[in-house]
Amino acid sequence: MVLYACHELASPTTTLNRLATYAHDSGFEVHRSFFDTCALHTKAETRPQWRHAATLLEAGAATGVVAPTETQLAFNTRRQHVLRTWLIEHGLFAHYPLQETSATPHPTSPPPSADLVADAIARVLAPARSGTVHSGDFQLIKKAVEDYIPQVEARARGRRPDHAQRSALLAAEEARRRLHGRADEAANTAYLAKLACCAAALLAHLEHLAANPTSDRATPPPRAST
Known part of the structure; x- marks a missing residue:
């Protein structure tokens, strides 16, 4: 193979x-x-x-x-x-081990895989994109952002206040702000492109933080003597 x-x-x-x-x-x-x-x-x-x-x-x-x-x-x-x-x-x-049978995740489905999200982001941001919003891509990216925000925040908090931590938390905040934009923006291609950029940023931060699981962890303060 x-x-x-x-x-x-x-x-x-x-x-x-x-x-x-x-x-x-x-x-x-x-x-x-x-x-x-x-x-x-x-x-x-x-x-x-x-x-x-x-x-x-x-x-x-x-x-x-x-x-x-x-x-x-x-x-x-x-x-x-x-x-x-x-x-x-x-x-x-x-x-295709990561292939899904449906392009639109069910609300109770597990988090979409990074590969599927990357595929959807690439479709949305492709220069030759037709301008049509595909509901499957919108739902996939929206769900990914919803899932990634708490994951990024959980991984970033508790680390030393370095550049990677601050960037990750800022990306999560921007994604949350974009996610809770006006409801009618869901049908807007420019909005979807911005949301896709947020998903890409969150995914990149998750990969970086996952690759460094302990090195940036803050050292806990010493226990007070009894």
Whole structure:
């Protein structure tokens, strides 16, 4: 199997490790891992690492590909049709361990994965975006912001008052302010783009704080002697 991912926000190591764990648990032998750092709307054939992966797959060096979601390989419906046809023609298969069956999360569903949020952010902020607000993207990003705010605040508080902590808390406050804007802004593409930027900032802070779980923790004061 070939492991592949493409997005601008998440850590390559974290993403590929998750894919490797899935492949191992599924009994797949991993041949190579590839990761492109570019926007999801970038055509697959112009991504340097995907071209290497596709060459190996077409040569029969691997039997399929594991990617977080299908949108990581093919951004829209037309490209997904091309991808599926290519897979069939070469006798290949694909696994998407983070794929969700519905684009719109149910209010009681678990928090959306970072990869799905990154996909939605990329769609919203893509330069070639049509200007249409997709309700699934709006609900996904809105839920992500709602989930990320308390996570960022919980991780940032209790640390030394350094730049990373202050930036994280400011990002959470800005996201909260943006989240509680006027209700009629929910149908506004500019508002959605700003909310997507908030989600991207929160996600970046979460990844940074998670990568440094203890180093910034404030030292508790010594207990008073009895």
